[in-house]
Amino acid sequence: MPVANIDELAFKLSSYLSPKKVNRVRRAYYYAEQAHEGQYRRSGEPYIIHPLQVAEILSDMHMDHQSLMAAMLHDVLEDTPVNKDALIEQFGANVAEMVDGVSKLTHLKFENKQEEQAENFQKIVLAMAKDIRVILVKLADRLHNMRTLGVMPPHKKRRIAKETLDIYAPVAQRLGIGTLRRELEDLCFENMHPMRSTRIKAAVRSISGNRNAMVEKIQQALQDQLDNDDINAVVFGREKHLYSIYKKMQEQRKAFESIMDVYGFRIVTDSVDNCYRILGIVHNYYKPIPNRFKDYIAIPKANGYQSLHTTLIGMNGVPIEIQIRTKEMDEMAAWGIASHSLYKQNDSHDPHPAHARARRWVKGLLEIQQRAGNPVEFIENVKIDLFPDEIYVFSPKGKIIELPKQACAIDFAYAIHTDVGNRCTGCLINRKVAPLTQPLKSGDTVRILTGKLARPNPAWLNHAITAKARASIRHHMKTLRESDSQSLGYRMLSSAVQALGGSIEALGDDAFDRLISDANIESKAKLFEDIGLGNRLPYLVAHRLLNVGDDSPANDASKPMKLSGAEGVLVSYAKCCHPIPGDPIVGVISKGKGLMVHVESCKNINDLRNDPDRCLPFAWDEQIDHExxxxxxxxxxxxxxxxxxxxxxxxxxxxxxxxxxxxxxxxxxxxxxxxxxxxxxxxxxxxxxxxxxxxxxxxxxxxxxx
Known part of the structure; x- marks a missing residue:
């Protein structure tokens, strides 16, 4: 039963926190209770029950007193008149920053729920970079909201459950908090597919009697075998949770019965040495299935999970899945970075590897956020990156790189460093030349070949699957596009000014400053970029720069701009008529896309030929060495x-x-x-x-x- 008041929670906290720290949590509770006075949840309960039970979830993880205080206060900034400065004065900067990180962006108006979700998650990521505990408070908040979702209308249940399944459950998995992740997934499944959830629950209940008898029989046989060999270990039966059963039925297209025919056990011991000894004992006792052994102790998962996995054929041909791990690994599998044994080291100079991995992941999220064009693109990249399955590949020097399944050498290159990805030209996989787009397998050794003048290829976006690779490629293409558009815009404006009898080099900064001020443009570079992208017409800008009254384009005096074929991504050559040097050509400006070059007689531009706003004369440069x-x-x-x-x-x-x-x-x-x-x-x-x-x-x- 959840705690009903602060006294019950304080009693629970006293098992691992000092009286002084418990009193600080009490003080935060009373402050929040006063701030939320008169506020009630949809269920009719006083609002303070929600932060109290969020704090209880964190207490199950044995989180520190500051996290518990932040949990008590996490809705104060959002739902009450209290401001951040007041929290800093009362509870200190650390607690106030955590509360601010968890609070939604309520003061902004969003076009849709997707944009709101993206902006809020981006805010959490930025707060996580300062203090990883922010996400743990947010996950606990989300878990309690999911537990009390029953009072919501069906459409809201489905929306909140989908958001949780898309973002928060994978984040919990990525941070290794298996216990919280499993409950979130089951609650999401129950709210998104209530009928399917009810039927699977009933089916599990109907076979539980026979299944429990078989589990006890195998469990006792394994325990007896370990005791006979004087191994200090305990065997536990593992239960499959509802969403896991449903997902396997969907992905593997298996019937419920065939999934439930596999029995799972967890063996917890006191040392890594014993883990490998137990593996030998169970392989000797039951026949192992080939290619079903995984050593996550030697090579931990990206979220820090460690265990030996093996699948055996037990009595009467029953498949048995066994996980073997130490007590510390078991705690890590349940609570991930929230593990109490890790938090003891959180402020040390040599943090636990799980915290180091979590910080690397958050750092990677920050890189993605900086390269993303907007919050919606950022959250879509994050969703791509939250893969549950990894492969492990090696650099030529033996460094292990963790990547999602189906990753290719492009993903590997960007995982090493953004500059390596941007300059890669090819790769060697297991010392053999291979395409950059070839999917990698666990155990592959990959060497990336680079070139000083190499650039990312836009086609890589069709093959790269990691968020870092995709965000880096998009960022580079955007930067390149800006550079090319500025160069093209400068040349187009120069040609238009020349047609009016002037020279762009002779124009002083005053003329540009006046135009930039009058037209409310950010800078001269932005002006050239807009011209190159077709957002501003070069001859109109030229007239304003030279103070020429007639806004019609120059005709007889106009000298066409010359093309060399090396203008970059903003100049493209029409595939309908394929112009080549020597052909008379015209350029068609498309707003936001740049310039498309056609042969003058091309039928596809008949409607635009007499439109001086969009169709401009061009000529070929004398020196062209492109094909x-x-x-x-x-x-x-x-x-x-x-x-x-x-x-x-x-x-x-x-x-x-x-x-x-x-x-x-x-x-x-x-x-x-x-x-x-x-x-x-x-x-x-x-x-x-x-x-x-x-x-x-x-x-x-x-x-x-x-």
């Missing part, structure tokens, strides 16, 4: 080796075939569509000339436009 793709259509004879002859002619012209498709038109002829990379129209003419020499093979050849 451009062009589409050709060839009618060829159906004869053996026709494609080989075409490929040989293209190679002789020092061009490359990017793609080629062949469709049979009739018994004698086929139509070939080929995409070929060339430098310019002169190079294309040479390709066509060599293809026409194959007059016995190529009957007709033409370039494809839109």
């Amino acid at each position: 451009f793709v062009v589409d050709l259509r060839l009618e060829v004879q159906n004869e053996r080796g026709a494609l080989a002859k075409i490929a040989a002619a293209v190679a002789e012209a020092e061009a490359n075939i990017e793609t080629i498709n062949m469709d049979e038109r009739d018994a004698n002829t086929s139509v070939v569509r080929a995409s070929i990379s060339v430098y310019d129209r002169v190079h294309l003419a040479r390709v066509i000339r060599l293809l026409r020499r194959l007059d016995q093979v190529v009957l007709k050849i033409s370039r494809i436009y839109a």
